[in-house]
Amino acid sequence: MTVADALLFSAGYNAAVVALGCAAFGLAAGALGCFVLLRGRALIADAAAHATLPGVAGAFILAALIGWDVRALPLLLAGAGATAALGVVLVNALAGGGRIRDDAAMALVLSIGFGIGVVLMSVVQSLPVGGQAGLKGFILGQAAGMSAADAQLVGALAVLALLLVGVLFRPLAALCFDRGFAAAVGLPVRALDLALLGLMLAVTVAGLRAVGLILVVALMVIPAATARLLTERLEAMVPIAGGVGAVSAWVGAALSATLPDLPTGATITLVACALFLAALLFAPRRGALAFAARQAMLSLTVARDHALRAAFEAAERAPGATHRWVELGRGAGWSRWQRAVLPRWLAAAGWVRAEGERIALTDAGLALARDLTRRHRLWEHYMQAAGGLGPWAAHRAADEVEHTLPPEVAREAEAWLRRNDPARLPAEGALPAPGEAPTAPR
Amino acid sequence: MTQFLQLDLAAMLAATFACLVCGLIGNLLLLTRQSLLGDAISHAVLPGIVLGFWVSGSRAAPPLVAGAMLAAVAAALLIALLRRLTRLEAGAAMGVVFSGFFALGIVLIEVSGAHAVDLDVDCVLYGQLEALIWPAASGPGSLLDPAALAEFPAETTTLAVVLLLTLALLAAFWKELRLACFDPDFAQAIGFAPRRMSLLVLVLVSVACVAAFWAVGSILVIAALVAPAAIARLLTDDYATQFGLSAVAAVAMGAGGYWVAALAPAAFGLGHGLNAAGMIAVVAGVLLAVAWAAGPFGRRRRLALAGGSD
Known part of the structure; x- marks a missing residue:
């Protein structure tokens, strides 16, 4: 299989579905990333992403103990979502005392959450079931091992998130630009903040399998920052960021499918970085x-x-x-x-x-x-x-x-x-x- | 005893020293409200470490430290440049730069062939405490035997040297750092260069990240940087006590985490060892939870505040 095959969807049905699923994820991550960036939530997304590891490993252990299929992606992603949400709650609880600032709280949740995950991963290694190797793909991303069903699940999650972003576009934009104004005109800002957080968690979880938990936040931040260089208007920024995200995920997944040594997440991130650098050099105004x-x-x-x-x-x-x-x-x-x-x-x-x-x-x-x-x-x-x-x-x-x-x-x-x-x-x-x-x- | 010396001593000392170095420096980050800088630098030094390793072909400290410092300074400059050019907020500019650098590091590991030797992605993620063994030890007498000590793992001795340097620097700049931490405006007003101080912090953090890299990897080092200082912050208001308590917490998480990882599998009948670097972060989490729940500035204070406002 050559890179061109992988890019043009001619490397077989499975590879084509995986490429499409990754691209859909990139689209959703880029589009949502604009709001995450403008609301100043980029780093909490990173903390939540790292906090998914105990959830993934925990769900794996649980499945092995009950005798379910340990490779069932929905189960692993549900575990990931649960601990990521818990991580967000803990950041707020830690920072709420006023003693530890929120940046320190995020760093703590990120590293300790990841540490718990690493310990659970070493427990996973000792379980008498197969499929442990696949778990490592959740850390740095491994699109090559994805099945068509996995990719469809990722794509469905991404499309759902994208639809919600479309429906909530106006209120989210108001929230991101001026929370006070949004509250004054009667928008339910707390619910909107929660919705943004929920969407962020959903996209994070969707990206785990392909991009990995360490770099999933890169696909929210880098495309949005790229779009920010090219335009000032949110109506243009969101589609551009979505496009950059989709192209990065698609090209990166194709590259790592042909060169299996390259972790997919790192490859996708580097493609996104290349697009960002191009925009940084050649953007018409900035x-x-x-x-x-x-x-x-x-x-x-x-x-x-x-x-x-x-x-x-x-x-x-x-x-x-x-x-x-x-x-x-x-x-x-x-x-x-x-x-x-x-x-x-x-x-x-x-x-x-x-x-x-x-x-x-x-x-x-x-x-x-x-x-x-x-x-x-x-x-x-x-x-x-x-x-x-x-x-x-x-x-x-x-x-x-x-x-x-x-x-x-x-x-x-x-x-x-x-x-x-x-x-x-x-x-x-x-x-x-x-x-x-x-x-x-x- | 011989088994302890051979298998555990070097690794346990490395874990303790790494947590001490990072924990002490972490106080500066926490008190100057730059905890995220530790996050950013720990990710950003990776390509520097890989390049240093690639160029020198060894784990010797100087090339790795040089590469890491280069990468840290480059990342800091890039973040500043991006913020000027793009008017991105600090968190976003950091996110772009450190995830890009980290991805570059991971890809460099794979393409440079470093993984064939000693440096692989697993080491970045989980650390390599288990690899630090001292086979030359034959009994307590080896601790005094120069021939056996020469075989002592270089990673651990490097960490000891870095720890001594850190202590010396902290002692030398004790008052200045205190000023920069608690009253940066006054520090600037009396002609005390805050830029030079923040460069010093940047260099110290990148050295700590490299030193702790072999022990705990590039992600768990964030726990070593932030957790001891945060635990101490929940317990005290005093500058000197802050450093003392964070040192205690660092030793507890380093040595304690290693011991729990070594002992728990036998106690619970698990067939496989637990990852020591991860366990260090878990112990840090437990200590943090205790400090938060029981300390004078954690939950109790929140409850008191909430009760007062009702």
């Missing part, structure tokens, strides 16, 4: 590249503004003044890469024209430079009049804000000057008198 591009553009614009202002002030003193790039750039504090880029940009945009060895502002460049200079002087006046700064400090302060604050704020500042210190502001359209500040930028 991505690292978009962030770097915005920073570069801002620093380029600032450098351009400085140069144009210097050129304009030269033109005020002597109309038609010409410049050399070297001096202009040095005066405006251009860095090396800015010296390479900015002359091309200024020329291509038609703001400067060449005059032999030297350059001069075009009419369009003059108009832009005039606007920029006006904006700068306006801020200088504002800083002096409203902020009481001296000329040099006002110049520096204006330089700090003029490139980043939006134009409507600049208009507010202008309106303030017009009301409170109109002498600083000549007639509409005219340029304020040159600030007393030295005009060299920076």
